């Protein structure tokens with residue numbers, strides 16, 4: 001069965017693979033799809049080892065998607081600002 005390939009872009013060298021001690025590929029999404037935005041967070045960049053297929057994620061590349069909860073918090077913040085200005 002043919003598996004639909006995830007669209008990624010190789011943007012350079014990443015860190016060393018802890019299994020193979022070779023530089024991994026630094027990858028990013030070639031496109032931030034609707035599906036990615038539906039998740040609570042995603043990684044903007046990550047490393048991939050072409051040798052052992054190890055995938056390494058880093059906290060610093062974690063991107064949180066806007067949730068409904070987040071929007072409510074922002075709304076309340078704006079309301080507070082409004083009252084402060086009264």
Ligand SMILES: [Zn+2]
Nearest residue numbers: 017020049052
């Ligand atoms: Zn490896």
